[in-house]
Amino acid sequence: MPVTFNIHKKASMLMWMLFMLMAPLSIYMLLSTKTTLIEWVLFNISSTPTMMTVIIDPVGTLFSSTVLLISANVLQFSTVYMSHDKFIDRFTVLVLLFVLSMNMLIFFPHLIILLLGWDGLGLVSFILVIYYQNPKSLGAGMITALTNRIGDVMLLLSIAWTLNQGQWNIVHMWETSSLTWQTAAILLAAMTKSAQMPFSSWLPAAMAAPTPVSALVHSSTLVTAGVFLLIRFYPFLSSTTWFNQLLLLVAVSTTTMAGLSAMTECDMKKIIALSTLSQLGMMMAAMGLGMVNLAYFHMITHALFKALLFICAGTLIHSHTHSQDLRWMGNITAQMPTTTSCFILANMALCGAPFMSGFYSKDMIVETSIFYLNNFVMLIIILFTVTLTSFYTMRFSLATIWGPSNCGPFIHLEESLPLITPMLALSSMSIVSGSALIWVMPMNQEPMTMTMTMKNMPMIMMMLGLLVAWYMNTQQMKNAPVMMQTPMMHHASCLMWFLVPLSSQFTMKMPMLISHNYLKSLDQSWLELVGGQGMAKSSFSASNSMMDMFNTKPVNYLMMSSILMVLALTLL
Incomplete structure (x- = not known):
């Protein structure tokens, strides 16, 4: 008889155990204010070592214990909320992978190794947003994934620009000639992950995920990853003159837009998502x-x-x-x-x-x-x-x-x-x-x-x-309230002040139109006419017309097939 493992019943207990281990460590690190770095050299790229670095400091351990505490409670809540789901064990494994990715982001200060946690968050969030397999969830998942990919590309570019430093450790970075580009890339990466303007439209859309996922994603994991990255990088980034002013402008715009949109929203989860924003x-x-x-x-x-x-x-x-x-x-x-x-x-x-x-x-x-x-x-x-x-x-x-x-x-x-x-x-x-x-x-x-x-x-x-x-x-x-009296204002408030059509739908319209025209003019017309389907159709009509010209006898069929074979061999 096969043994069935009910992972969803054990996952919350596992998170509680990990929290019990992490909480004393975080209290000790906070009281002692010590930072420990553990490094292993994995390989060298032309005398530049790529190291596996683990940082144990008060900032990381406290945040990790908070993530573990929230995930333990969320997984316990999901046993009731997702009780009718046949694939609840798969859902639980995905949530555990999400928590693992966040902890990798927290404890790995090396830019290249940090990508494991950063991309892990993006990939698992996409799978969880499209968990309910319907068109709305798929659309929300695509917006989430594509917006986060912008941040991933920016992080890759910052890795390339940091190459001339000879190391990729966040703690030991210094000013170079490419400082402005590095700062811009890291800031953009953090803005996409934390849904700052103009990349805010994916956060309310990601509410298509199950509520336990929303409780974890929009409280302590995915959206705070960008903030945490900036906190880690802050001593290096703040040396750029325009960094603080630009960050303040973007942040104030985001918080005002989210507050005004939440005033007229009627979807419960979207109000809480805009509140997170x-x-x-x-x-x-x-x-x-x-x-x-x-x-x-x-x-x-x-x-x-x-x-x-x-x-x-x-x-x-x-x-x-x-x-x-x-x-x-x-x-x-x-x-x-x-x-x-x-x-x-x-x-x-x-x-x-x-x-x-x-x-x-x-x-x-x-x-x-x-x-x-x-x-x-x-x-x-x-x-x-x-x-x-x-x-x-x-x-x-x-x-x-x-x-x-x-x-x-x-x-x-x-x-x-x-x-x-x-x-x-x-x-x-x-x-x-x-x-x-x-x-x-x-x-x-x-x-x-x-x-x-x-x-x-x-x-x-x-x-x-x-x-x-x-x-x-x-x-x-x-x-009625002023927001409701003016249809344009009410419409704008519900559409996050037209940020959704401007940032996501506006950018997708032209590529969609080009691809649609390409499909109609090439794929469904010329390629069909001169491709395999068109050649088969023309040869079929040619053979039929030749059959009509001659008497339908078995010898004619043999003649036709032999002529076609000779033609094929000649062409080859």
Whole structure:
């Protein structure tokens, strides 16, 4: 009798075991602030050694333990969400490969070896996005894969430009004549992976993947890979004069566009994806302002509460017969109390409510940008995006938690133990992680002397967004909101301010037209006429006409075949 291995039942336990091993190591590395490099020389290219390098430092170990913690909870959640799937073991293996690729990216600081993790993330993400085999998933997977390939090519180019340094270690890079090109290539690679403008359109499209994948991909793995790469490279990249200004401009544009689009979106998973895009823009903006430690800190806290938000959303989607539309949900408080509580906690952390994990990182980024002398326009936009975040979070909560129920009468809402356990684990981390990390992480934050208005500005903007959202979504106003009144604005908001048609569809239209004309004029016309099919047709008609000319006797058939054979031999 063949033995069946239920990988999906064991995978979560494996991740928990790896987390238990990694967590003490990350705490020790944080407290000791040591960095260990392990190198093996694989081969030499004309006296240039290509080495297998492993880096064990506080930044990598802490991020790795966060990835393992989230993946353990997500895999436990997937045992319920994907329980009706026949190929759940294959799905689990793909998720484990995803986690492996991310850890390779974290622990390999060598540019050539780093490609293993970088390309692994791109390949496995494509397979997971097209997991539900339908046209929508395939289209989303193609956009995801092709956009990420731009970043892969840029990374390959940066490897070529780094050749004259004699080594490819991220830690030991220095300024050369090709510094500008290297910086541009690495920045573009990070922008494609982290979905910064104009490469943002693939992130909401990748929501075609199963919700457990979204919880892992859009919290701590694929989208944060670009941010993590920039954090690793930052000392080298910041020596370029234009790097910080360009990064800040791109990041602020991304976070504003994502916040405005999330205000009118009705797909639950797309709202959370646009929220991820907005927070990635906040991390990049922090790096553009020179606050690398704060960007890293926000990346860790954001991963925890965003994974919780996706798991809560996945529980709602699972209960509502896999419908993702906000307008079908509502009034889940009575039947799903644990999900409601965790959902509110995750939303509070996302908005930056006091003493939640998001407060310590997000509030500090905004306060620091106010304190230091920066571009006033950029500062106003950063504060405006804080308002946008609280606006769409309140709208989201009103539709799902406090609004009236719009679902059918036969939908049964329930919370099983494999759903509650990951939610409670990530909820506790969403509350505790911010205050714990701010005590443990070695950050050289200068004391900031600020007025009371400047200090409270992030809180004021957050409260303003919540109140406006509450008023617009609860009061029976005579007129619809401004975004809804103007069809063009509403259409633009739903299309990510025309970024989707401009960045992906616009670039594909001309090649598609050329290939279609090529198919019609060559493949289906001239090549058929003069190719094998046309020759067969003409020889068939010629033989038929010759048969008509002579009497149909067996001798004629033999004559025809012998003449054709002689002709064929002559041609050969």
